[in-house]
Amino acid sequence: xSMERPTSSIEVCFSPLLFPLYDHSDSIVVVVDILRATSxxxxxxxxxxERLIPVRTLEEAKxxxxxxxxxxxxxxxxVLDFADxxxxxxxxxxxxxxxxxxxxxxxxxxxxxxxxxxAHQVLVGGFLNISALADYxxxxxxxxxxxxxxxKNKFSLEDSVFAGxxxxxxxESGLFHTICDSAHAARDLWLLAEGDLVSYMxxxxxRTRLKKLGLDQAxxxxxxxxxxxxxxxxxxxxxxxxxxx
Amino acid sequence: xSMERPTSSIEVCFSPLLFPLYDHSDSIVVVVDILRATSxxxxxxxxxxERLIPVRTLEEAKxxxxxxxxxxxxxxxxVLDFADxxxxxxxxxxxxxxxxxxxxxxxxxxxxxxxxxxAHQVLVGGFLNISALADYxxxxxxxxxxxxxxxKNKFSLEDSVFAGxxxxxxxESGLFHTICDSAHAARDLWLLAEGDLVSYMxxxxxRTRLKKLGLDQAxxxxxxxxxxxxxxxxxxxxxxxxxxx
Numbered sequence: 081x082s083m084e085r086p087t088s089s090i091e092v093c094f095s096p097l098l099f100p101l102y103d104h105s106d107s108i109v110v111v112v113d114i115l116r117a118t119s120x121x122x123x124x125x126x127x128x129x130e131r132l133i134p135v136r137t138l139e140e141a142k143x144x145x146x147x148x149x150x151x152x153x154x155x156x157x158x159v160l161d162f163a164d165x166x167x168x169x170x171x172x173x174x175x176x177x178x179x180x181x182x183x184x185x186x187x188x189x190x191x192x193x194x195x196x197x198x199a200h201q202v203l204v205g206g207f208l209n210i211s212a213l214a215d216y217x218x219x220x221x222x223x224x225x226x227x228x229x230x231x232k233n234k235f236s237l238e239d240s241v242f243a244g245x246x247x248x249x250x251x252e253s254g255l256f257h258t259i260c261d262s263a264h265a266a267r268d269l270w271l272l273a274e275g276d277l278v279s280y281m282x283x284x285x286x287r288t289r290l291k292k293l294g295l296d297q298a299x300x301x302x303x304x305x306x307x308x309x310x311x312x313x314x315x316x317x318x319x320x321x322x323x324x325x
Numbered sequence: 326x327s328m329e330r331p332t333s334s335i336e337v338c339f340s341p342l343l344f345p346l347y348d349h350s351d352s353i354v355v356v357v358d359i360l361r362a363t364s365x366x367x368x369x370x371x372x373x374x375e376r377l378i379p380v381r382t383l384e385e386a387k388x389x390x391x392x393x394x395x396x397x398x399x400x401x402x403x404v405l406d407f408a409d410x411x412x413x414x415x416x417x418x419x420x421x422x423x424x425x426x427x428x429x430x431x432x433x434x435x436x437x438x439x440x441x442x443x444a445h446q447v448l449v450g451g452f453l454n455i456s457a458l459a460d461y462x463x464x465x466x467x468x469x470x471x472x473x474x475x476x477k478n479k480f481s482l483e484d485s486v487f488a489g490x491x492x493x494x495x496x497e498s499g500l501f502h503t504i505c506d507s508a509h510a511a512r513d514l515w516l517l518a519e520g521d522l523v524s525y526m527x528x529x530x531x532r533t534r535l536k537k538l539g540l541d542q543a544x545x546x547x548x549x550x551x552x553x554x555x556x557x558x559x560x561x562x563x564x565x566x567x568x569x570x
Binding site for chain 2: 094095097098101231232233234235236237240259260261262264265268269272283284285286288
């Protein structure tokens with residue numbers, strides 16, 4: 081029986097502000113913003129969107145609007161008046177978006193996606209596609225860095241617990257190791273939360289925020305595992321569907 | 326029976342890089358660097374040091390040396406050649422330091438102390454003085470922000486678990502509340518670790534780092550609760566003993 085040492089590493093970054101501390105040029109970066117950008121993006125691809133163009137500023141989003149693009153945009157949980165979609169997954173649960181290109185700007189999620197642009201590969205993750213992600217990553221023999229979009233750069237519980245869930249799956253595969261304190265902590269939080277994930281999230285600040293905005297119906301869905309196999313990937317600054325052999 | 330709402334808030338900041346995100350001007354900031362700066366500083370005051378001058382750069386430390394001061398200085402876990410002390414608590418377990426002034430510079434800890442300078446009050450915390458800290462904080466009716474010194478700005482398990490332990494004590498007092506995801510996460514990690522703290526820390530990167538440097542004998546001591554009642558406080562840029570009525 082061969083006992084090979086696992087060769088790929090896992091790291092977890094709890095905030096985009098900390099991202100420059102990580103050497104990610106050879107890593108696959110998985111960007112996560114559970115409530116709600118990456119959950120919504122995964123949902124959009126599951127319903128047939130062809131391309132999503134993440135943009136950082138509202139000015140960029142507006143200039144795309146002027147060119148006739150569909151726009152999804154929110155700030156601080158509120159849909160902007162010039163936008164066609166908000167940032168809730170249910171906005172994208174429609175056949176109307178099949179084969180569409182949508183320009184996407186949010187408070188935290190899309191900025192994290194753009195920030196990761198120089199990595200070996202940038203994937204969009206969430207509970208919705210976690211097993212597909214874990215399977216794909218396990219086949220790549222590449223280091224993995226999970227980037228939590230957080231809330232205005234502050235640690236967010238739901239993103240971190242997801243990072244722990246993905247870390248746990250990858251470590252369980254035997255193909256990965258970690259010496260990253262954030263990854264250990266995230267995994268331990270996941271193991272605590274796993275039995276009743278939505279109840280565990282009761283104390284998350286983002287959940288309280290969404291409740292106040294009347295957007296809390298998305299919470300349970302965003303914490304549901306394996307709704308889809310789609311994995312959005314960043315290619316030349318745009319998100320498209322990852323093609324797997 | 327009166328049911329007053331707890332009025333003081335607790336927040337936890339996992340990295341000095343994230344510190345500017347927190348409004349701390351009205352808060353008491355507790356700086357923590359369990360392995361090993363704040364554990365060593367507490368030990369020094371327990372053994373009678375009168376003043377500690379935290380400095381950021383080695384150049385500053387050297388210029389104090391030229392003026393005849395005692396110097397404690399390390400970088401990356403190594404004692405510097407011009408220094409009188411390293412950064413291990415056992416360096417300060419001696420009567421020789423009674424009434425002394427020591428200039429102190431470390432990789433992470435003293436920089437975090439200086440960064441917090443504009444807060445309402447800056448205290449130095451660790452497992453060594455945790456109950457004294459909790460008692461003092463509970464009597465102040467002031468918001469508390471726990472600043473983890475981390476390792477080169479990356480999340481560190483031992484600092485975060487301490488932050489969780491202090492958060493737990495303060496919440497248990499009934500005089501505090503928190504809506505901070507980092508505080509919730511840290512508390513949950515503490516509740517996991519509490520039963521066998523030193524074993525839990527086995528996976529911490531800093532522990533591995535200290536083992537490699539032959540400095541791991543400090544680890545158990547640095548995780549021991551309530552060795553002392555002393556609380557170092559920052560006054561005019563220098564650490565002195567907090568006087569309590």
